[in-house]
Amino acid sequence: MLLGKYSFGTGDRFAQQGEAQLRALMKASQEIGTDIVPVWNKSNREHQIVGSTPAAVRREAEDAVTALGYGGQWFTDADHINMSNVDKFIDDSDFFTIDVADFIGKPEADDAVEAFIERSLKAAAELKLPVDASEANLRRVAANYLYAVREAGRIYRHIEERKGHGRFVAEVSMDEAAASQSPADFIFILRELALEGVEVQTIAPRFHGSFHKGVDYVGDVGVFAIQFEEYMQAIDLAVERFGLPPSLKLSIHSGSDKFSLYPVIGSISKRYGRGFHLKTAGTTWLEEVIGLAMTEEAEAVRLVKLIYSQAVERCDELCLPYSTVIDIKPEGLPTPSEVNSRSGRQIAAALRHIPGHPEYNPDMRQLVHVAYKIAAENMDAYLAALHRNALAVGLEVEANIYDRHLRRLFDLP
Ligand SMILES: [Zn+2]
Incomplete structure (x- = not known):
């Protein structure tokens, strides 16, 4: 089961926008003449907050695929799983993002370290690996x-025993690590994964800079470009010389909306003839809120205002699970009464991510992004509002993915 060249990870908190998401990807696929494989991702954390199940994600994807007559590859991703929670994803997922960030820096047994150094010194000399393979660096x-690599192997084999060999796509993620991986780190991680028998097809390194949810990249785009290219070269080498699957590619856990990086990712990938997996966060939910606000339907706008005022009140609680991936300045947040006096369209303009737009407010956007728990607590009213306004909301979701993400990634007209 080899993953296609380009794939796009899309999250959907409430499993209502599968068709809109797929429509955007099918449209862009047609433009570029290559399939952009949809991967519906949802993390354990999200399932717990919403009260949803991997089976619901699978059903959403299946329904969208059937409704649109889509005949290409598609997957459902058990996002950021580890040994403690992987089992509940086995039946309904065929893409597993094995997160080993928490195991980075854990000490491995001395004899294992010595054996690694011995085989790596030998490999570096034989394969002429273009990185610092001094003993001191290998020890580091x-x-x-x-x-962390051993842990990835343990989880991979656990999944393989249950799903069967070749019946799933494996990603290894380290994007939530504290520090970036050097090219030498990356090459030896890939080599050790190969030796562990992990047929990894996508790998998510920790890039330079901040990838806060739902807002643009904060960091040096030039440094990102250099790193992206170094990792890309390491992947070419790993496929050629370590025997990893030919479909192996970088996975970028973008947190959505990394507009300044998309052209860089697109053009470097094109130059190397190797695709990428771009994972976005659950910003589809934000587009739902924007779509509801845009309708100016009294009940829908009232619900949006209720979500915002409760979010301000419960800011600390809602932000806690996301503290490392958001950056909200409280002084940038308008008060609930201020927002209550606005029209739906004004609220939509504050939330919609158009950099430089005078009404765009990144603090408000990030707060609403993590406030989906409030919609989950008012699920009946929220779903009813979505259903009443299904067409308008769906168009908002589709346009967001196509116009703001895919257009920049694939340089579409
Ligand atoms: Zn991630």
């Missing part, structure tokens, strides 16, 4: 990553 790589 081992101290940081050897245990």
Whole structure:
């Protein structure tokens, strides 16, 4: 089961927008003449907050695929799983993002470290690996990553025993690590994954800069471009010389809306003839809120205002699970009474991510992004509003993915 060249991870908190998401991807696929494979992703954290199940994600995807007569590849991703929670994803997922960030820096046994150094010194000399393969550097790589790679192997084999060989796509993610991986780190991580028998097809490194949810990249785009290219070269090498699957590619856990990076990702990938997996966060939910506000339907706008005022009140609680991936300045948040006096369209303009737009408010956008728990607590009213306004909301979701993401990634007209 080899993953297609381009794939796009899309999250959907309430499993209502599968068709809109797929429509955007099918439209862009037609433009570029290559399938952009949809991957519906949802993390354990999200399932817990919403009270949803992997089976519901699968059903949403199946319904969308059937409704639109889509005949290409598609997957449902058990996002950021580890050994403690993987089991509940086995039946309804065929893409597994094995998160080993928490295991980086854990000490591995001395004899395992020595064996790693011995085989790596030998491989570096034989394969002429273009990185610092001094013993001191290998010791550093081992101290940081050897245990994490073993853990990836343990989880991979656990999944393989249950799903069967070749019946799923494996990603290894380290994007939530504290520090970036050097090219040497990355090459030896890939080599050790190959030796562990992990047929990894996408790998998510920790890039330079901040990838806060739902807002643009904060960091040096030039440094990102250099890193992206170094990782890309490491992947070419790993496929050629370590025997990893030919479909192996970088996975970018973008947190959505990394508008300044998309052209860089697109053009470097094109130059290397190797695709990428771009994972977005559950910003589809934000587009639902924007779509509801845009309708100016009294009940829908009232619900949006209720969500915002409760979000301000419960800001600390809602932000806590996302503290490392959001950056909200409280002084940038309008008060609930201020927002209550606005029209739906004014609220939509504040939430919609158009950099430079005078009404755009990134603090408000990020707060609403993490406030989906409030919609989950008012699920009947929220779903009823979505159903009453299904067409308008769906168009908002589709346009967001196509116009703001895919257009920039694939340089579409
Ligand atoms: Zn991630």
